[in-house]
Amino acid sequence: MNGVPVGSPHVLREYALLADGQRGALVGPRGDISWMCAPDWDSDAVFASLLGGHGMYAVAPTGPFVWGGYYESDSLIWRSRWVSGSSVIESREALAFPGWSRQAVLLRRIVAVHGDAEVEVVLAPAAGFGAHPAREPTRDHDGVWTARLGPLRLRWSGASWAAPDRGPGGPFWAGRITVPAGGHHDLVLELSAGRLPPQPPDPDFLWDETADGWRRHVPAMAPTVADRDAGHAYAVLRGMTAASGGMVAAATTSLPERADQGENYDYRYVWIRDQCLAGQAVAAAGGTRLLDDMVDFVTERLCAEGARLAPAYTVGGDPVPEPHPLDMPGYPGAEPLTGNRVCEQFQLDTFGEILLLLAAAGRGDRLSEEHRRAVQMAVSVIAEQHERPDAGIWELDNRHWTHSRLTCAAGLRAVAACSATGADAPVCSALADTLIAAASRDSLHPSGRWQRAPELRGVDAALLLPMIRGALPVDDPRYPATFDAVAAELCDDFYVYRFRHDERALEVTEGAFLFCGFTMAMAAAQLGRPVTAMRYFERNRAACGTPGLFAEEFDIRQRQLRGNLPQAFVHAMLLESAIRLAPLGK
DSSP states (O other): OTTSOTTOOOOGGGOEEEEOSSOEEEEOTTSEEEEEESSSTTSOEEEOGGGTOSOEEEEEESSOOEEEEEEOTTSOOEEEEEEETTEEEEEEEEEOSSOOSSEEEEEEEEEEEESOEEEEEEEEOEETTTTEEOEEEEEOTTSOEEEEETTEEEEEESOTTOEEEEETTEEEEEEEEEEOTTOEEEEEEEEESSOOOSSOOOHHHHHHHHHHHHHHHSOOOOOOSSHHHHHHHHHHHHHTBOTTSOBOSBSOBOOOSSTTTTOOOBOOSEEHHHHHHHHHHHHHHTOHHHHHHHHHHHHHHHHHHGGGOOSEEOTTSOBOOOOEEOSSOOSTTOOOEEOOGGGGOOOTHHHHHHHHHHHHHHHTTOOOHHHHHHHHHHHHHHHHHTTSOBOTTTTOSOBOOHHHHHHHHHHHHHHHHOGGGOOOHHHHHHHHHHHHHHHHHHSBOTTSSBOSBTTBOSOBGGGHHHHHTTSSOTTOTHHHHHHHHHHHHSEETTEEOSBOOSSSOHHHHOOEEHHHHHHHHHHHHHTTOHHHHHHHHHHHHTSSOTTOOOOSEEETTTTEEESSSSBHHHHHHHHHHHHHTGGGGO
């Protein structure tokens, strides 16, 4: 298509996300849907050309074109936009929203905005990461195609003109269509783990339902310093949250953080910490429906597991599978895999984040007796386990991480201050004091700022987050001392690195962490440094491409996103910082 193989990967900043809560898809600038797992987030991929495998679905102009695009406000309805010769062509794209648990419906509407739209369409599905190409393709008298993809059933409407063919990955469909100026043409792809409905859906009805669904699920927020980006960040969080209330950390697996360094992971699961961070941002935005779902998921897992709570689960609440390699080339710079070893870890700070989430819900009078029982359980775990070494926020070797203890202190203070949580305020406050005192004895640097751990004297940008959350009063000298150390030692042009790995330059060991950049913005605002706060905020929110999506890391030198896409907790921090910095925009 346009002289370029449709399966070739793009730089990450060029991908847009379609999501319906149950699953997600990435769309590239050539209209190529090159990643989508079905029926669920952590299912095998049907479109896997992102990782060099088989399976993709492309719609693009037949002639040379220049690409652009945009999201419809506060939604994940994407419009690919191409200028091709004298024509302007759009492809309106979405997963029907809210999504169904066992059936995905992918909508594509080709729109001739100016002049006729002549486009080429290629559908080459292959379930099971390419193991199950289309079988038994059949076209009925209405021109609707059906086929089997291993355990999945496929139905494709609006493509009666497409012709079946066979390529290296198995059967596919291809064809060209011309849409007259001012007109549009709909393509509807259904993928189901069970029986399909008797009749294909009406695309006009699905488009209306999807647009209305986004309006109902994304609230009107109070003014922020970046209203459009804040609304988009909220839509990303909603799109990545399943009906179970579980929010996946990212939509993808095996997109490398550092090429050829083995820093590639599967993030298609629910990290409890990430969910709590996102829930606090959602609470600040006034998103009660999404907040309730997130709180319920965390509460259910904690009440079922107690101190055995794993750091991550599937969106269905099941254990995360062990890593397993995939037999495909992978995104350049990484070997692909599924699964994650995170469940072997104990992460103490997660229990502090749970308390912070429940306190945020409590301040909005959103807690039930079951939620209050979860508060008591999290407090008990912290009381019993706070001296136990843990893997910490960055999931490293087990130590007495300062961030973990401070986060638990912040959570304890938060539930103590909120009567709706049912927490025993004196007990929680005393335990918080104990944690702060312990950290002060062994993890306070001689300069007066916090250090990473008793035996690690360097500073960590994550140490600012529990300060923002109230582990210490804002006027405590340890807070600005830590902020100043992060700014001096871990920042480059207002981008922020997590910590210093060794004596090498920061950018050699990893990319800047956008999560930490937004944390610095909030800390600066809280410390009364408004100009600095806005500089951190604006620098980091610019680290994206046309679709406005963020990965975990940003390569400053090459101005490229690194890691899985989109990273939910980065969008959560953008959302929360946009809200917290709102007074600075007055």
